[in-house]
Amino acid sequence: MEKRIAIIGGGIVGATAAYYLSTLPGSQNLKVTLFDDGIGQATAAAAGIISPWLSKRRNQRWYRLAKDGADLYPQLIHDAQIGTDVYQQTGTIVTREAQPDLEILHDLAVDRQKTAAGMGQITVLSAQDVQRHVPLLTAPQPGILISGGARVDGAALVHALLASAQDKNLTIRRERVTLTADEAVHTSLGDRKFDRIIVAAGAWLKDLLAPLDVIAQVRPQKGQLIELAVKDYPLQENLPVVMPEGERDFIPFGHGKLIVGATHEDDKGFDLQAEAAVTADLLASAQRLVAGVTADDITAVRVGTRAYTDDFAPFFGPLPDHERLLVASGLGSSGLTTGPQIGRLLAGSALYGGTPDWSEYELPLKTYLTSASRA
Ligand SMILES: Cc1cc2nc3c(=O)[nH]c(=O)nc-3n(C[C@H](O)[C@H](O)[C@H](O)COP(=O)(O)OP(=O)(O)OC[C@H]3O[C@@H](n4cnc5c(N)ncnc54)[C@H](O)[C@@H]3O)c2cc1C
Incomplete structure (x- = not known):
């Protein structure tokens, strides 16, 4: 029936x-x-880091769900015949300025890897290595590359x-x-x-x-990010995502598109206006890592409403x-x-x-x- x-x-x-x-x-x-x-x-609005393994959240239920969600992606993408322009395991680089912080992060990664096959390889990178992986970064920090990390266009x-x-x-x-x-x-x-x-x-x-x-x-939280069209973008289309310490995340999408974000605004309700001050703040974050980007390079501002529980x-x-x-x-x-x-x-x-x-x-x-x- x-x-x-x-x-x-x-x-x-x-x-x-x-x-x-x-x-x-x-x-x-x-x-x-x-x-x-x-x-x-x-x-x-989201674009789109899939890399839960180095999160410091203590909620084990959330971690299991996020880990299993990240593991599910490659099969889902394969079965639904979705292209690499939508989802790709480009790897994710998490950077830390201080060596002791990097070591703590590395220990966490090695520990998590024991039960997370989807993480792939862990590689410790010097600042120069990071720049080799992501040549458009002009102020790189040392970091850890997780090869199973991915980016997705929501x-x-x-x-x-x-x-x-x-x-x-x-x-x-x-x-x-x-x-x-x-x-x-x-x-x-x-x-x-x-x-x-x-x-x-x-x-x-x-x-x-x-x-x-x-x-x-459930309460709403406003999130904004910017899309940039970067000149002199390197030729390879599969640059890793970079999650720099104290800055917004960098998500290269190929064809010269770089996404920088996102904000977490708890006091805006369901407002969907792109705000000039926030755009300027996101651009400033981009400029601290990629010299030469300007407001003229912004091609879009995306705004969405996340749902949060207590x-x-x-x-x-x-x-x-x-x-x-x-x-x-x-x-x-x-x-x-x-x-x-x-x-x-x-x-x-x-x-x-x-x-x-x-x-x-x-x-x-x-x-x-x-x-x-x-x-
Ligand atoms: C800027 C930004 C960046 C993000 N980056 C990341 C990231 O890097 N990694 C990550 O894992 N997550 C990220 N997120 C979070 C992630 O996008 C959300 O948690 C997730 O997409 C929520 O999905 P959802 O299906 O629950 O809700 P939504 O995607 O909000 O979908 C709910 C849908 O329901 C519709 N709807 C609601 N009420 C009704 C109704 N009465 N009738 C008809 N339709 C209705 C809405 O219009 C909407 O289309 C980001 C979010 C934002 C905003």
Whole structure:
């Protein structure tokens, strides 16, 4: 019998869920509809470092999820036939000015490598080595190269995943929808019922769950980055990402495109204006490492809204007491890394049902979702 599944939100979580719902065994019996208005989407603004292994975060559940998300990428990209202009394991270089800091980082890398095959090789680099890897840097610091690190273009990835699913069982509706108290999707054409609904609405989850009397503990954070067209860009298209100490991250994308960012602005709500002062600050960061770039080289400013929880951890799974619904949010600043794994797990759960145990990745959902009547 045909099963009807809705997805609300077409960012990394919704798009990977849609992709897996079009490829998992049994998906031929599914009809999937994705609703997305795309306004403020974090995924579309993001570009895109996949390199969780040297993070100092102590949350082991988050680390396992991020590690498994990074590990999933090569297979997902291969299966969905996505090109290196969208995702590439270029390697990531984390720099530190002081030798003792570099040694601490190296010890962490060696320790993490024991359980993270996806990290690839670890190489200690002098400042000159760093410059050899990334010739456009004019003020390099010593660092550590992690060969499995990657860069991804969030907007292009989502586009490719959704296009692949559209060839099979996915219909996309570009509109803002709401949920009704009896778990229907309220659309411009009226209320529609589905067997399962995946609510992958990022920072907007709170609004969507309000009619169900559920309060989601999620807050918005504004993120901005700049795109530069760098003159005299070296010929190779696969330069590593550089994460310099005390500066913004540098993400070379080939064809002369360099992305510098991102900001983490907690006091701006859902504002999507590109701000001149922030652009100037990002440019100054670029200029400290690449001499000669000017405001004229800026080709775009991207702005998006991340979703944050109080403990900075994502949550996802069946909504307690509303088992037709699955939710995900709170992916914060590492959602391109964790998002595909979350989307894959949600897709499997929506398709096959059951009571998943994802405690290795997250705290119980009731940590982040409370009943309005009990609040
Ligand atoms: C500038 C920036 C840089 C970043 N860099 C990195 C990075 O280097 N590495 C990394 O791992 N992560 C990074 N991130 C974080 C990452 O992009 C996010 O955590 C992740 O993309 C969130 O994905 P999501 O699917 O949960 O939400 P989103 O991508 O925000 O998608 C949610 C979608 O739901 C839609 N929606 C919401 N409500 C409704 C409704 N009622 N009806 C219809 N549609 C609705 C929205 O319009 C949106 O399209 C960055 C984020 C930003 C902003």
